[in-house]
Amino acid sequence: MIDSTLGKLGAIAEQRWGMVTTAQAAVVGVSRQQLARMAAAGAIERVAQGVYRMAGAPPQNHEAIYATWLALGGATMPKTPAGAPALVAAGVTAAVAHDLGDFFLDGFDFMIPSRKGTRLPGVHLRIRQLSREEVSTANGLPVLSVERAIADLVEQRTDPSLVAGVVRDAVLAGRLLAPDRLVAYLEPIARARKQRDIGNGRSVADDLFKLAGIAPEGWAA
Secondary structure: OHHHHHHHHHHHHOOOOOEEEHHHHHHOOOOHHHHHHHHHOOOEEEEEOOEEEEOOOOOOOOHHHHHHHHHOOOOOOOOOOOOOOOOEEOHHHHHHHOOOOOOOOOOEEEEEOOOOOOOOOOEEEEEOOOOHHHEEEEOOEEEEOHHHHHHHHHHOOOOHHHHHHHHHHHHHOOOOOOHHHHHHHHHHHHHHHOOHHHOOHHHHHHHHHHHHOOOOOOOOO
């Protein structure tokens, strides 16, 4: 019986970082009480509210982000009408998931297409309609693309030196592949601030590249 239950949970967990949620377990007939008993026996380990890791599954570098995404129901939410995932890591959370920049993660920032409540501590949900091109994946996690994540950090008024660190890492790793798309994402941010000194999207991107001390191949200000 235990082996059968572990098999059901393992089939789910192998799809997402070795972890399974109480909601996913319930779908295959495993109750919260059974999960609690299995955790007490060491067959699974609780890693977040409503999220367990299978025994023997290695911890992930960004496990807290993955576990929070799972706890919010990211694995079971249907895609948006635009074809994008419904729950997407954003802001500093996106940068950390991409392994870009130098941030201390003290919370979790996600974008979602419509209002959703949560009691999870440290979680910030922002309502935003995203297109498919604005979203990529990092180790299976839906996350803002590198260019969209950089623009989002600018929009969130993140310290420019920290944003420049993300830019530097992305360029050096060959992952900032669409600078013109970055410009397009920065353009409405520049317009919305209505400040003469911020310029337009292209000048904001150029300032970031100058601060980073590096620009993508072929970039011309």
